[in-house]
Every structure is written in structure tokens, then in C-alpha cells.
Amino acid sequence: MLKRISTNEVELGMFIHKLEGSWFSHPFWKRKFRLDDPEMLERLRESDVSGVIIDTTKGNRRPPEQATATIISGPRHAGMPLQPRQGGVAPVPQRPGFARAPAAMPGAREFGRAKRAAGDALRVVSKAFIQVRLGKAIKVQDVEPVLDAVYASVQRNLYAFNGLLRCQNDNEPIYRHSLAVSALMIALARHMKFAPVDIRDAGMAGLLMDIGVGQLPVDLATVGGDYAQLRPDLREQHVVLGYSFLKAAGDIPEPVLRVILHHHERLDGSGYPQGLSGLAIETLSRMAAICDAYDNLISGPDQLDPADALRRLREQPALYDAAILERFVETVGVYPIGSFVRLQSGRLAMVVDEEPSDTTLPIVRTFWSLPLARRLKGETIALAHCYGDDSIEGIANMSDLDLPDIGTLRESLLAAACKEAA
Numbered sequence: 001m002l003k004r005i006s007t008n009e010v011e012l013g014m015f016i017h018k019l020e021g022s023w024f025s026h027p028f029w030k031r032k033f034r035l036d037d038p039e040m041l042e043r044l045r046e047s048d049v050s051g052v053i054i055d056t057t058k059g060n061r062r063p064p065e066q067a068t069a070t071i072i073s074g075p076r077h078a079g080m081p082l083q084p085r086q087g088g089v090a091p092v093p094q095r096p097g098f099a100r101a102p103a104a105m106p107g108a109r110e111f112g113r114a115k116r117a118a119g120d121a122l123r124v125v126s127k128a129f130i131q132v133r134l135g136k137a138i139k140v141q142d143v144e145p146v147l148d149a150v151y152a153s154v155q156r157n158l159y160a161f162n163g164l165l166r167c168q169n170d171n172e173p174i175y176r177h178s179l180a181v182s183a184l185m186i187a188l189a190r191h192m193k194f195a196p197v198d199i200r201d202a203g204m205a206g207l208l209m210d211i212g213v214g215q216l217p218v219d220l221a222t223v224g225g226d227y228a229q230l231r232p233d234l235r236e237q238h239v240v241l242g243y244s245f246l247k248a249a250g251d252i253p254e255p256v257l258r259v260i261l262h263h264h265e266r267l268d269g270s271g272y273p274q275g276l277s278g279l280a281i282e283t284l285s286r287m288a289a290i291c292d293a294y295d296n297l298i299s300g301p302d303q304l305d306p307a308d309a310l311r312r313l314r315e316q317p318a319l320y321d322a323a324i325l326e327r328f329v330e331t332v333g334v335y336p337i338g339s340f341v342r343l344q345s346g347r348l349a350m351v352v353d354e355e356p357s358d359t360t361l362p363i364v365r366t367f368w369s370l371p372l373a374r375r376l377k378g379e380t381i382a383l384a385h386c387y388g389d390d391s392i393e394g395i396a397n398m399s400d401l402d403l404p405d406i407g408t409l410r411e412s413l414l415a416a417a418c419k420e421a422a
Contacts, residue, residue: 001056007049012041015059020051034059043197107337107353107363108421110153110160111414117149118164118179125175125207132214137249147203150183158187159354163337166298166306167410174213177295182206184291184332188324191331198255205259205288208252212242212260236272239264255284263288268318286321290328293320298338303406306336307395333359338410340396345389346370348396350410352417355384360392365417367409368401375403380417 002017010016015034035041044052124146128138153161165180185206189199216238243261246252262276262285269277271289281289290313297309304312310329313320333354335341340350341364349364361384369376381390403409 013060015055017055018053110157114161121146166338167414205256212238215241266319307339
């Protein structure tokens with residue numbers, strides 16, 4: 001039986017059927033769930049939700065006797081000061097606990113779901129950019145399904161969704177970039193054990209941070225759809241345009257708006273639009289700077305190998321928060337999916353999945369023999385479980401090899417690995 005109660009009457013063990021109010025006013029990712037986490041209960045009571053609908057047939061009317069755990073709360077990222085650590089690098093703030101995640105799904109199984117989710121998400125993102133271009137407000141409920149789908153995929157497998165995007169060819173770079181950064185932000189925030197409401201902010205910020213590109217007074221077709229190719233004074237307008245447009249919409253959370261404005265700021269003050277430096281740049285914007293720069297390095301004009309892109313970021317400690325960057329490396333893997341590596345056996349391979357227990361030993365798909373100088377039929381090798389028969393020596397040099405273009409090669413290798421695992 002469904003029953004409406006006020007938020008302060010909610011107790012542990014109840015099944016939440018519906019939360020009243022805006023999606024952004026409540027601290028939960030899902031709308032229907034059993035409330036078993038004391039911390040989530042506190043967050044709900046402190047939120048702007050005035051009432052909830054409970055289903056008394058699926059949950060308790062009163063809290064279970066054992067549910068007397070101490071409620072632990074922590075500050076949200078909005079306005080959270082970051083204290084400098086040795087070397088001037090701000091530490092990653094400690095986050096409240098996270099509702100227990102489901103068991104990890106193997107990458108080969110998750111890729112199929114992620115592919116369907118990515119296709120649907122790209123259509124939603126492209127529609128949002130077109131709406132902005134036409135001066136129409138973005139409705140929160142229009143982009144909510146994108147974040148739900150990405151979050152669900154990341155919950156099942158931390159690496160699959162971003163790995164899939166890295167191995168897909170497409171002709172819509174700005175839409176794919178927004179989706180990729182959103183997925184990276186969600187994965188990073190989850191890995192850093194942010195609370196669900198903060199993970200949601202991170203994903204929304206990644207999805208909308210470049211929305212101002214749609215309002216630039218230029219035809220992006222003249223630069224192949226890549227706004228990064230515009231002259232700097234024109235390109236840099238997108239952060240202020242996006243911030244102003246979404247702030248006027250009225251229902252975008254303030255932490256998200258700050259990321260949209262500040263994701264191009266850099267620790268040494270060399271960024272834009274305000275030239276902020278050091279601790280003046282909040283945590284979410286520091287995270288966004290890394291996620292944005294990483295995806296630009298691997299999908300932009302340079303087309304760096306993902307592992308090489310991580311090396312490039314690490315070489316710029318004056319620009320990017322070193323502590324958060326190391327958490328980012330843990331999130332995507334030392335050799336992210338889509339990286340081309342050289343094996344001790346003299347073969348070249350592509351990383352097709354990660355080994356959560358040791359990201360230096362991922363799962364790879366071989367495709368080239370250096371001693372024979374020819375293409376191989378290929379096999380999938382779990383380096384963490386091959387008893388030392390093979391290992392990674394470094395990033396592969398792909399120049400002067402008789403191979404398809406990199407995008408096509410990545411797609412074919414990932415498809416072969418998934419087919420073999422099916």
C-alpha cells in the first residue's frame with residue numbers, strides 16, 4: 001500500500017516509492033529503493049524534499065531494531081576548503097561512505113549494455129546542444145536518463161563505459177566529448193567515494209560543461225565541429241556563455257554551475273576565464289580539468305594513446321592537482337582500455353579490459369608480431385593470470401605498420417575480444 005509521509009517521518013527499512021520535488025533536490029540517485037543506509041537517511045532529512053511516498057508492502061512501517069548505527073555526516077564539496085599538503089598539492093577531501101555497490105560485471109558483458117546506453121545518450125546530448133543553439137532552455141528531466149544510464153554502467157563495471165567510448169568511431173566529437181567527460185567524472189567521483197548527490201553533480205557538470213559552445217557566434221562546421229580549433233579569444237567565451245545560460249534556467253545546482261565556469265582554470269593561474277589559482281579552484285573543477293584534458297588529449301588533434309595521455313598530464317603538476325590525478329589513474333587504469341602496448345613476447349596488443357586488483361596487468365588482445373613484422377590472428381590474454389608468461393614492456397610504437405586506421409583497429413579488436421568472451 002502506498003502512503004505519503006513527511007520527510008522527518010522517514011525511517012530506516014522503509015521502501016521509498018517516490019520522492020517529491022525536483023530531481024536535484026534529493027540526495028539519492030534512484031527514485032525507488034529500500035532505505036537501509038543511516039547516512040542516506042540523514043541526507044534525505046536535510047534535503048529540500050518535503051515528503052515521500054512509501055510502499056508499506058515492500059518495506060517496514062517502523063525502523064528495524066538493529067538499525068541503530070551511528071549516523072556519520074560530512075561536508076559537501078560546495079565551498080569545501082582544501083588544505084595544502086607537502087609540495088603545495090591539495091589533498092583529496094575524505095567523502096562520506098557510499099551505498100554498497102553490486103558485484104562487478106566482466107567488461108565483455110558490460111560493453112554490450114554500455115554500447116546501447118551510449119547510443120541513447122549521444123542522441124540526448126546532441127539534442128541538448130541543438131536546443132541551446134536555438135536559445136531554448138535545457139530541461140533537467142531531459143538529461144537525467146543519460147546520467148542514470150552512465151551511473152548504472154559504472155556501478156556494474158568501473159572501466160567499460162569509458163573504454164567503449166575510446167574504441168568507438170563517430171563524427172560528432174563535441175557530443176562524444178561531453179558524454180565521455182561525464183562518464184569520467186562519475187567514475188572518478190565514485191572511486192573517490194563521493195556521496196550519491198555529489199556524484200550526480202559531477203556527472204551533470206561533465207555533461208554540460210561545454211554547453212556554451214552552442215552559443216558561440218560561429219559556425220563550428222568551419223572547424224570540423226571542433227571548437228578547440230577556434231582562435232583563443234572566441235573559444236574561451238564558451239565557459240561564460242554556458243554558465244550564464246544555465247544559471248538563468250534556475251534549476252541547475254550551484255556546484256555544477258561553478259564547474260562550467262571554472263573547468264579551464266589551472267593551479268598556476270594560467271587558465272581562464274578568471275585566472276584563478278591554487279585553493280581558489282574547488283575540488284569538482286580540479287577533477288573536471290583533469291577529465292576534460294585527458295579526453296581532449298586522446299580524442300583531439302594529437303590523438304595520444306590513453307597511457308601516453310596520462311604520462312603527459314603527470315608531467316604538468318603546475319596545472320593539475322597531483323593527488324586527484326593519481327586517483328584518476330586508479331579510476332581509468334595505468335593502461336586504460338584502448339591503449340596499445342608492447343609485450344615482452346614481441347607482440348603488440350590493445351588493452352580490452354582492466355584487472356581491478358592490479359591495473360598494471362590488464363587484459364589485452366594481441367594483433368601484431370614484431371619479430372615476424374606481420375598481423376596476427378590474435379588472442380586475448382589476462383596478464384594477471386598468465387603466470388608471468390607475458391607482460392607489458394611499454395607503450396607500443398604504431399608508426400610504419402601496415403594496419404587499418406587506429407579507430408577502426410580499436411573497434412575490431414574490442415569486438416573480437418567480446419566475441420571470444422561470449
